[in-house]
Every structure is written in structure tokens, then in C-alpha cells.
Amino acid sequence: MSFASDIKNELIEKSELARAMGGMKECCIHAEMYGIFLFCRDFSSSNICIKTENMEVASLFASYASTITGRSYNLEQTSSGKYRVNIKKAEERKLILEHFGHTGQEVNRRMYRSNLEDECCLSALLRGAFLSCGTITDPEKDYHLEFVMSHKVLSNDLLKLITEIHLPSEDGSVDYARKEFDPKYILRRGVHVVYFKDSESIENILTFMGAPDAALEVMGTRMYKDMRNRVNRKMNFENANAGRAFNAAYRQIEAIRFIEEEKGLGFLPDDLRELATLRLENEDYTLSDLADNLKEPISKSGVNHRLKKILETAEGLGWKG
Ligand SMILES: [Zn+2]
Incomplete structure (x- = not known):
């Protein structure tokens, strides 16, 4: 399994555990759902569909869609071995879009801040976004973590959101003036990519999203490579x-x-x-x-x-x- 897939599994596992134990606030569950839907391949009145190489991600998408519509959804496997979940009925798509304040008729896919109740929700939304459209290179080869999307405006919204993240320092205090992350943007073969190239940002963003084990692995690899x-x-x-x-x-x-x-x-x-x-x-x-x-x-x-x-x-x- 790829490094990216391992991380997604860790994110899902920890998120599921937190939800099961009542350790995740309702606002954050909503934000994580929003991240998954907003950053998936299609999110409009004519199409809501996720396509991913990770079965757990597809299952989570299907289960979140079910909690909104009350219907159940099957995972389909594409010829290339990916997993797809397609919300085929228009009225069900409408329910999902409305759940997040979207009409599905928007010209530009944008992030609606009304889906974020508080700072706590940033982490959950970013985790959802990464599950949907993120990937990471094995740190043995390179330091690279990215979010890939087909809408320029959405990539701007994501860039802005990431620069608003504040990490607490060791004593728990938060310095709101400090800029924690400096994500980069590139237009690559028609898709918009928000990415990080330095290992420290990658370690921090992984921890922030809820994958501390993966962050430690990246850190360990970095230290080993330095040595x-x-x-x-x-x-x-x-x-x-x-x-x-x-x-x-x-x-x-x-x-x-x-x-x-x-x-x-x-x-x-x-x-x-x-x-x-x-x-x-x-x-x-x-x-x-x-x-x-x-x-x-x-x-x-x-x-x-x-x-x-x-x-x-x-x-x-x-x-x-
Ligand atoms: Zn929250």
C-alpha cells in the first residue's frame, strides 16, 4: 500500500475512533463531512461523485452521504481499480448540497465558511479535504504533500484557510500573529494544486489533520536522511x-x-x-x-x-x- 493510503487509513481510523468515543464535536464532524464532499471530484446538482484509490475513503464518503439522505450507497470499482461512489438521484444530491448551504448551481465551487463553527473545525475540514483530494509522496523519495482540485477559486479558499491555522506552542499558548504555514500553489496540467515541499510543514500539517503517527514517520525519515x-x-x-x-x-x-x-x-x-x-x-x-x-x-x-x-x-x- 502507498504511503498516502496508509496516512488516509490512519486519519479515518482516528476520526472513527474519536466519533465512536464521543471525542469529536458535532461541529467538527460536520466540517470533516464538508471537506470530503466539497473537495471530491464532482459536487454539483448534476453530479456528486468521489473516485479514489482508497476503499476506506470511498466507504466513509458513502456513510456520510447516508447520514444526510437516509439512503445507502454502493462502492463501485472502476476498470483502473479505483473506488467510486456516485449519488445518482437528483433529490438526494439536492439534500447533500443543501446540507452544506450549496445550491449546486454555483458557477464557482467555493468553500462556505458557514460550515465552520469554530477554530476546532479547521482541522476536521482539512482532514476531509485531504481524504478527498490529497496525496503525499513517500518521504524516502521526496517531501511533498498536495491537495489537487479542478477549481481555481476553491484552491484560493483552501490556501487562505491553511494560512489561518494556528498551532499551539509547547506550553499550550497560541501566537495568533505567527504564520504557521506557507502553502504553495501551482497550475499543473489544468488542475489546481496547493502543496507543501518542506518536511517540517508536512509533519505539522499531518499532526494538525490528525495523523501524528505519519508525522513521526516523516520526521524519523528526515532525521535518518540528515544523518x-x-x-x-x-x-x-x-x-x-x-x-x-x-x-x-x-x-x-x-x-x-x-x-x-x-x-x-x-x-x-x-x-x-x-x-x-x-x-x-x-x-x-x-x-x-x-x-x-x-x-x-x-x-x-x-x-x-x-x-x-x-x-x-x-x-x-x-x-x-
Ligand atoms: Zn468544531
Whole structure:
């Protein structure tokens, strides 16, 4: 199952539990219903229909429609494996539209604020909207959560609603001046998309809608990815350093072999000859290893200085390293 589907199932499960336990206010139940209907594919006097890959969402839509009309509705399965619930009778569509203050004749599909009684209802409405028209990418691949709709005005209403959300801080206080969310908008192949691209907003909006487990999962993935990136950067850095050291040692050995062939190592003064021999015999030695293994240990920079002199000697003899 997709990550998006898992989240929708979590949202539905938690919402159903809250309703069953009497933990959801009537105003919020109404707002959640409104979110599902308003953001579904068709919501007009000629058509009210949801089409979704998630069976639980389709069932919830059908059960909410039933609570309004008193009829029951079947889930149909489309050829592409999606689930569809279609309110076929005009009088039943009318009942649903009127339930939310819509006539079904509106030119633009808009969000009627009369369906939101209080701030508590924002979360429920957004959850309904996400169930109907939302999707989220697996955070392993990318951070992306979006709401997709075919009405520009509705997308504006949603953008505005999201920017009105206020999250309580840890001590429970609410800062009404702070803007919690900065959703983005894009017109993509004729549909209007309201979306988030940063993991922190996605974590917060998931928590706000009522999917804290999913939010934790996104957060966990983000932390894991951050750590993995840090480790990779460190390893690349160390590999690059090791590579540089290896190249330097290789050059030194080439130079020493050249001197040996041209003049013999006896050509070098004692201090350089000792180091040259040590270098030849221990290709894997670092500068500190070399420094520590001289008869009279010297500093790393002292070793470096002597190696430079060896290279210069080789060059003086015609080495083109
Ligand atoms: Zn409410």
C-alpha cells in the first residue's frame, strides 16, 4: 500500500475512533463531512461523485452521504481499480448540497465558511479535504504533500484557510500573529494544486489533520536522511584525504626510484637517504609514521621538508614526475 493510503487509513481510523468515543464535536464532524464532499471530484446538482484509490475513503464518503439522505450507497470499482461512489438521484444530491448551504448551481465551487463553527473545525475540514483530494509522496523519495482540485477559486479558499491555522506552542499558548504555514500553489496540467515541499510543514500539517503517527514517520525519515548525508559527506572527505595522501606517497616513491637508478641512494645526504629508504620500504606510511620511525624522530613538517628536498633532487637529475 502507498504511503498516502496508509496516512488516509490512519486519519479515518482516528476520526472513527474519536466519533465512536464521543471525542469529536458535532461541529467538527460536520466540517470533516464538508471537506470530503466539497473537495471530491464532482459536487454539483448534476453530479456528486468521489473516485479514489482508497476503499476506506470511498466507504466513509458513502456513510456520510447516508447520514444526510437516509439512503445507502454502493462502492463501485472502476476498470483502473479505483473506488467510486456516485449519488445518482437528483433529490438526494439536492439534500447533500443543501446540507452544506450549496445550491449546486454555483458557477464557482467555493468553500462556505458557514460550515465552520469554530477554530476546532479547521482541522476536521482539512482532514476531509485531504481524504478527498490529497496525496503525499513517500518521504524516502521526496517531501511533498498536495491537495489537487479542478477549481481555481476553491484552491484560493483552501490556501487562505491553511494560512489561518494556528498551532499551539509547547506550553499550550497560541501566537495568533505567527504564520504557521506557507502553502504553495501551482497550475499543473489544468488542475489546481496547493502543496507543501518542506518536511517540517508536512509533519505539522499531518499532526494538525490528525495523523501524528505519519508525522513521526516523516520526521524519523528526515532525521535518518540528515544523518546519512552527514556520514556520507564525512566519508567522502576522508576518502579524498586518503586519496591525496596516497598520490603524494606514490610520487615520492617514483622520485626515490629515479634517484636510485640514476645515482644510487648513496647520492643523497644521510638524513634524506634514511627517509628515502624508509619511504621505499613502507609505502603505506603516513607522514607521522615516517616521522616516528626515523632514528631521530622529527616533526611531520620536518619530514615533509625532507621529502620535498628528495623530490627536488630527483628533478635536478632530470625526473619529470
Ligand atoms: Zn468544531
